[in-house]
Amino acid sequence: MRRLVVALALIAPVPLLAHAIGPATRQPVNWTAIGLFALFVALTLWITKVAASRTRTAADFYTAGGGITGFQNGLAMAGDYMSAASFLGISAQIFSDGYDGLIYSTGFLVGWPLMLFLMAERLRNLGRFTFADVASYRFAQPPVRSFAAVSTLLVVSFYLIAQMVGAGQLIKLLFGLPYAYAVVIVGALMMLYVLFGGMRATTWVQIIKAVMLLAGATFMAVMVLAKFGFSLEALFARAVAVKTDLALATGSTPGEAATKGRSIMGPGNFIKDPVSAISFGLALMLGTAGLPHILMRFFTVPDARQARKSVLWATTWIGYFYVLTFVIGFGAIVLVATDPSYLEDGALRGGGNMAAIHLAHAIGGNAFLGFISAVAFATILAVVAGLTLSAASAVSHDLYATLIRKGQATSAEELRVSRLTTLALGALAVLLGILFETQNVAFMVSLAFALAASGNFPVLVLSLLWGGCTTRGAAWGGSIGLLTAFGLTILSPAIWVTILGHAAAPFPYTSPAIVSVPAGFLAIWLISLLDTSPRAAIDKAGYPDQRVRSETGIGAFSASDH
Numbered sequence: 001m002r003r004l005v006v007a008l009a010l011i012a013p014v015p016l017l018a019h020a021i022g023p024a025t026r027q028p029v030n031w032t033a034i035g036l037f038a039l040f041v042a043l044t045l046w047i048t049k050v051a052a053s054r055t056r057t058a059a060d061f062y063t064a065g066g067g068i069t070g071f072q073n074g075l076a077m078a079g080d081y082m083s084a085a086s087f088l089g090i091s092a093q094i095f096s097d098g099y100d101g102l103i104y105s106t107g108f109l110v111g112w113p114l115m116l117f118l119m120a121e122r123l124r125n126l127g128r129f130t131f132a133d134v135a136s137y138r139f140a141q142p143p144v145r146s147f148a149a150v151s152t153l154l155v156v157s158f159y160l161i162a163q164m165v166g167a168g169q170l171i172k173l174l175f176g177l178p179y180a181y182a183v184v185i186v187g188a189l190m191m192l193y194v195l196f197g198g199m200r201a202t203t204w205v206q207i208i209k210a211v212m213l214l215a216g217a218t219f220m221a222v223m224v225l226a227k228f229g230f231s232l233e234a235l236f237a238r239a240v241a242v243k244t245d246l247a248l249a250t251g252s253t254p255g256e257a258a259t260k261g262r263s264i265m266g267p268g269n270f271i272k273d274p275v276s277a278i279s280f281g282l283a284l285m286l287g288t289a290g291l292p293h294i295l296m297r298f299f300t301v302p303d304a305r306q307a308r309k310s311v312l313w314a315t316t317w318i319g320y321f322y323v324l325t326f327v328i329g330f331g332a333i334v335l336v337a338t339d340p341s342y343l344e345d346g347a348l349r350g351g352g353n354m355a356a357i358h359l360a361h362a363i364g365g366n367a368f369l370g371f372i373s374a375v376a377f378a379t380i381l382a383v384v385a386g387l388t389l390s391a392a393s394a395v396s397h398d399l400y401a402t403l404i405r406k407g408q409a410t411s412a413e414e415l416r417v418s419r420l421t422t423l424a425l426g427a428l429a430v431l432l433g434i435l436f437e438t439q440n441v442a443f444m445v446s447l448a449f450a451l452a453a454s455g456n457f458p459v460l461v462l463s464l465l466w467g468g469c470t471t472r473g474a475a476w477g478g479s480i481g482l483l484t485a486f487g488l489t490i491l492s493p494a495i496w497v498t499i500l501g502h503a504a505a506p507f508p509y510t511s512p513a514i515v516s517v518p519a520g521f522l523a524i525w526l527i528s529l530l531d532t533s534p535r536a537a538i539d540k541a542g543y544p545d546q547r548v549r550s551e552t553g554i555g556a557f558s559a560s561d562h
Helices: 002-011 031-053 058-066 070-081 084-126 131-135 141-174 179-226 232-249 254-263 274-288 292-299 304-335 352-404 411-435 442-465 471-491 493-497 513-530 534-541 543-552
Strands: none
Touching: 031 179, 031 352, 058 179, 058 292, 058 352, 058 411, 070 179, 070 292, 070 304, 070 352, 084 131, 084 274, 084 292, 084 304, 084 352, 084 442, 084 543, 131 141, 131 292, 131 352, 131 442, 141 179, 141 292, 141 352, 141 411, 141 442, 141 471, 179 232, 179 304, 179 352, 179 411, 232 254, 232 304, 274 442, 274 513, 292 304, 292 352, 292 442, 304 352, 352 411, 442 471, 442 513, 471 493, 471 513, 471 534, 534 543
């Protein structure tokens, strides 16, 4: 299990990567967790019923009518990001390597200021339902919308499969139920949320989940710190002593044991290669700003001011959450690694990802263990619903309504296509989740993040900020970024060596972003420069008007228009 956790960590950004929890040992049935999870489901289904009564148009379905406040949307964004598996995965990483886990706890936050300063206001002022509305604003619609829809479906598909497999493994790990049951339960609930409640229900499910997760993590961190007089220094000193004792118990000399103990307070245990660290950081930072289901949330608020508030609140909650995971990870070193009841043959019972779960039991008994287990599963459920909604909107709004019906589709027709797409996606997700049960799905997660960073992000940034960008540059350049990320991921050690069994990988780094992101930007720039078509002149002439609207909001869709 530890090997799997490290492999996951090396090739994908954690908030998404850690969703791909690997094969897990089935635990005894946890009725407390199942009961608490049933309460969560009952509450969210009631919310879905209420939301369904207010979801009548495509605007209600995609964006909750634009009536979500910045505070609410910030919590929902945080809910999208604070997955169960990021909670379990980061805690496990810190439990294993100490300080290096901070690269997850803090690195991803760099992406959110980018969202705030570069994109939040412009996205809200230019877009309506999907990020393709923004990317294609002044361009010919068919090429750019086709690229955006394909990119969205690719990112969501890889991400969705990983979520379904992660859900199955998590429920086997935490609830003690068979894998296939979990996949079917997640698929069925996800379809109910999205089909009937749309964005309104999905948003409230995310908000409830985020509050539960923040409350649970806060309780754990406070209880850990209370045992050390609320002194981080005392907690860290005890963790170093525990690691030193464990090294001595495995046969290390006193000098070696002391070095191993101290190593958890410094870098170098996890990512040792600077190029991989930079590439990993790029994917982490830019992938966040290119994820379709995150970008879609900017259209659920009534104006640009609320969009900025959304990012500020999301950053606040996410930053707070990952600080908590750092305390939880060190708390697990001290309280779990020293308790034989949580160990089996010298390793954590149930696998490496169980560090936070065992800690929950250590500080709160069976009731709190059940609560944390239920919250962990609920987080995957909420993220899956958000992903499905973004994919459905790409099909119904970008492909059907805009490209096939040339903007002539009625709201009812668009809504019908969205729901049919949701049904198809739900069935496909369950099927693929079951088919991929035994596969290491980490490469799918890493690919989803790399595609978002290499395709969506360059197109969004250059279409928003560069007047020389053309239709041809955006569509072809974005596609080149996507293909480069896809190809290099296949040629990386994680796929070429670990999965395909070759001796050495043609591309030596585990994350492709250091090559694929510049490739996407360069391709858009070069193709746009070389584009002398009549359409290119129209694209460039449209930039001043786009800039006025993106920066002032004059002419932007209001909430009532949504």
